[in-house]
Every structure is written in structure tokens, then in C-alpha cells.
Amino acid sequence: MAGAAAHEPMATGDGGPHRRMLDAVGEDIASGRLEPGTRLTLEELQNEFGVSRTVARDTMRVLETMNLVSSKRRVGIVVQDPSLWNVYDPQLVRWRLASPRPEDQYASLTELRIGVEPVAGACAAQRATGAQRAELAGLAARLRAFGEAGDLESFLEADIAFHRLILRSSGNEMFAGLDGMVAVALTSRTRQGLMPFHPRSEALDAHERAAAAIVRGDPQGAEDALRDVLHEVRAALRLA
Amino acid sequence: MAGAAAHEPMATGDGGPHRRMLDAVGEDIASGRLEPGTRLTLEELQNEFGVSRTVARDTMRVLETMNLVSSKRRVGIVVQDPSLWNVYDPQLVRWRLASPRPEDQYASLTELRIGVEPVAGACAAQRATGAQRAELAGLAARLRAFGEAGDLESFLEADIAFHRLILRSSGNEMFAGLDGMVAVALTSRTRQGLMPFHPRSEALDAHERAAAAIVRGDPQGAEDALRDVLHEVRAALRLA
DNA sequence: TTCGATTCTTAGGTAGTATCTTTGTTGGAA
DNA sequence: TTCCAACAAAGATACTACCTAAGAATCGAA
Numbered sequence A, B: 001m002a003g004a005a006a007h008e009p010m011a012t013g014d015g016g017p018h019r020r021m022l023d024a025v026g027e028d029i030a031s032g033r034l035e036p037g038t039r040l041t042l043e044e045l046q047n048e049f050g051v052s053r054t055v056a057r058d059t060m061r062v063l064e065t066m067n068l069v070s071s072k073r074r075v076g077i078v079v080q081d082p083s084l085w086n087v088y089d090p091q092l093v094r095w096r097l098a099s100p101r102p103e104d105q106y107a108s109l110t111e112l113r114i115g116v117e118p119v120a121g122a123c124a125a126q127r128a129t130g131a132q133r134a135e136l137a138g139l140a141a142r143l144r145a146f147g148e149a150g151d152l153e154s155f156l157e158a159d160i161a162f163h164r165l166i167l168r169s170s171g172n173e174m175f176a177g178l179d180g181m182v183a184v185a186l187t188s189r190t191r192q193g194l195m196p197f198h199p200r201s202e203a204l205d206a207h208e209r210a211a212a213a214i215v216r217g218d219p220q221g222a223e224d225a226l227r228d229v230l231h232e233v234r235a236a237l238r239l240a
Numbered sequence C: 001t002t003c004g005a006t007t008c009t010t011a012g013g014t015a016g017t018a019t020c021t022t023t024g025t026t027g028g029a030a
Numbered sequence D: 001t002t003c004c005a006a007c008a009a010a011g012a013t014a015c016t017a018c019c020t021a022a023g024a025a026t027c028g029a030a
Helices: A016-030 A042-049 A053-065 A090-097 A102-127 A130-149 A152-169 A179-191 A201-215 A219-239 B016-030 B042-049 B053-065 B090-097 B102-127 B130-149 B152-169 B179-191 B201-215 B219-239
Strands: A069-072 A076-079 B069-072 B076-079
Touching: A016 A042, A016 A053, A016 A090, A042 A053, A053 A069, A053 B053, A090 A102, A090 A179, A102 A152, A102 A179, A102 A201, A102 A219, A102 B102, A130 A152, A130 A201, A152 A179, A152 A201, A201 A219, B016 B042, B016 B053, B016 B090, B042 B053, B042 B076, B053 B069, B090 B102, B090 B179, B102 B152, B102 B179, B102 B201, B102 B219, B130 B152, B130 B201, B152 B179, B152 B201, B201 B219
Parallel strands: none
Antiparallel strands: A069 A076, B069 B076
């Protein structure tokens, strides 16, 4: 890092100095530019970012709760091994997707979806409210419309809403807690052109079957249909 | 001023005042004793816990990164709605399991395992190292031995090691990141007597089939066997 | 009644200092 | 030479005091 000059002198415009520093250090660690074992000191940090000791300290405290660093007396602040990171922190996911190798994060996220979404769908089939079921059916229809029209942007938006709604309707807050990550996964897939569009009609069919199964309260049907949806995704991933 | 009546007067013995305060407030929020929308102020907190403003501040900053609270100027620190919480933070999981209703957390965690572990097993069948495969086979054997001998404590220990190893061998850091939570789920199941012991022989068989499938590199076999393992768990959960 | 300016509360941020713990070093004894 | 103890230094932890800025509430004028 190129010293104090590298980071603008704070200008509380974009979320405050705190946020700026957090993102800078977080990205450096997440991307591997700061290797595990690297030692930082508060003093370096406050000089480099031109912030006070207090700010430096509680920025590090935040990174410490994500297990990105561990801070011990006398030794300083040391960057932790990636295996210890709290990889479900949405902020860390964002940093990793902003790194030079977002593919790893994207692949992990997709495998996670393969596991989680079918089960979440089965739960949703049993627990979703009437309103949620109705909305889901509507989203499936919109997906087909946008997909066949080749309107990528709107398709993405509806796709995110569709998957997010399933997770939230599952009545399991740990599934629901993944919705933000699924959104970034879908977004990055489209943005990076990993999506082989038009969407294949098999994918549209599978989405519709999933929605129908949830609407009629059929857990097994929902699970199977969502497994099909995700297998499409997995297949697309393999090609890339 | 040395601490209000509610919380002991600090005694820097058990991990520092910081940790003590964090756990106290964290548990209060996680358990619902502090309802969403409740407003706290730094001044209250520093009085109640007998700490300085600095400590109160960066404790709150930690809770803020977990999305348990949001802090705004002039208004204070408000407890967030549970739907916003970062439910994958191990610390939050611990707080929730320490609350008066750990069942909810336990149920969510089990559903998550049902989704994740079979897929993780399939990945492990493709990616595990030789050493990992060997260790897994050994663990399956020990599981049977301890299970048939009725040695609950050793069984639990081996069971945790078994599931943890699968997650870590999957080569997916998001699966691996769940290992701590799986450990607490298994532990709390045994500790709370939710486990109908002796373990059923179907469960032991399924563990062995899973290990064998991973050893011989059979993803589908591993996935199916682990699904059986988890269905046992789900069934046991239903009874409770 | 509504809209805008004022005020006031409370978090955000800075500065400086004291304390405590770990670690590396040095010196003396076996 | 080796080993242990005392000591020095580094650096995180914690506290105090003070200033800034941003929302919310209130009050006044149109």
C-alpha cells in the first residue's frame, strides 16, 4: 500500500472514514494481498489512513469479530488463516467478490445453493403464507415472460425475487439469512456474462414446476423441481 | 459508579470487561429480552456496565456488524428486527442456544444440515485427500464401536469429528464454515437428552455407507447415504 | 395547516495518557 | 554450555475529556 496518499483524506462523504478504512483493509485481506500471518499495528493503520486511534481500534474490532484478524497484546494484529474466517458474513462475501478471483466465491456459493434451496423449497411448501404462494406463482409467470422476451435485466430482477421469496417463505431464519448472498451470486453471474442466454426452456419449466409445487403444498415436488433448477446452474458453471 | 446492581462489577478476570458486556447485551437481544425497536444509549450502557465510553462504543460497533443493532445519531442504538440479524455468526448462534428457547435455533440448524451435508458429502467424494478418506473410514468404525457399546460421550465426540471432516473435506469453504455450528447442534442434542440412545443401527449403517462412498469416490452414493443419516435426525426431531 | 428554521440530543470522531501483558533479552547460577 | 529468572520494551487495552455533525423535535411564520 502506498502510504497515506493512497487513501483520500477522509472527506466524510461516502460513509465516513470508518467505513472507508474497513472496506480497504477488509478487501486487502479477503483478496489475499495481506497474507495470513501478516502483522499490523494500530499505529501503522492510523498513520496510513489518517484516522484516530479510536477509529483504527474499532475497525480492527469489527474485523476481529469476522475472524479476519486476531489481535493480541504485544504481538499486534495478525491476519488469520482463511479457514477461520466467518465466510457467511455478507460483507466478507462482497469483499471476496470484489477481489481479483471472484470465481472461487461464486463456485462455493453455487454449491451452497444446490444444497439449501431444494430443502428451503420443501419447507416453503409446508409453511408459506397464502400471499407468499400467490406472489411466487406471479413471479414464475413473469420469469417466463421476461425469459422468452430476452429481457435479461428484468429477468435477473425477477429471478432474484423468486429465489429470495422461497428462502424467506421457508420459515427458517437461517435459510432466509442467505437471501442476500443468493442475490449477489445471481447478479454476478449475469454481470460477468456467465449466463448462457436466452435462458433455456428447461430452466423456465423447472421454475414453474417449483412454484406450482409450493403453491399446492407439495414438499417433494418443490424439492425435486428446485434440484432441477440448480442442476441447470451447476451445468452452466461447469462449462465456464 | 462501579457498576449498577444488574451486572456484576466487572472483575477483569473472565476475558475482560469488553467481552463481558458484549455477551450480556448479545444474550439479551438474542433471547428477546430486549425487543426489536428498543432504544439504548451509550450513556446508559456505560453506566450500567461501569465501562468507559470507548468500550461501550466498540462493543456496540461489534453488535452493529452482526446487524443486531443499528446506531444512528441523535436517536441512539436501536435493536434490530431478527430478520436482519446475521444468523451465521457463531457468536449469535451461541447466544441463541443459551437463551430460554434454544429449540428454534436447533431446528433451523438441523434443517440446514439436511440441505448441506449431503451435497458436502458429494463434493468430498470428489475432492477429499487420501488422508481424509482414511480418517473418515476410521471414524465410521469408531462410531459403530462406541454406538454399540453405548458410550454416549465418545460417540458424540466421534460423531462431531465425522461430520466436521466431511464438511472440511468438501473443498468448499462455505461448507467448512458450518463445522462449528454442526458441532454445537450435535452437542446440544446429546446434552439435552434429545438423542434416543442407543443409536439405531440404521443410523450406524448409513454413516458407514457414507464413509465408504466417499472413500471410493462415489458422489451419488455419499449424497444418498448422508440423506439417510439426516432423515434419521429429522425423524428424531419430530418426536421431540 | 403546513413548511421551514432553530435547537438540542446523542452518536461519531480526535487527542492524549495510563495500564497491563506478552515476549525478547540479558545476566547469573548450575 | 544450558537453563531459568528478572527485566525492558512493544503494543494492545482502557479511560478521560472535548469537539463535530447529523437527525428529530419543536416552534414560529406564512
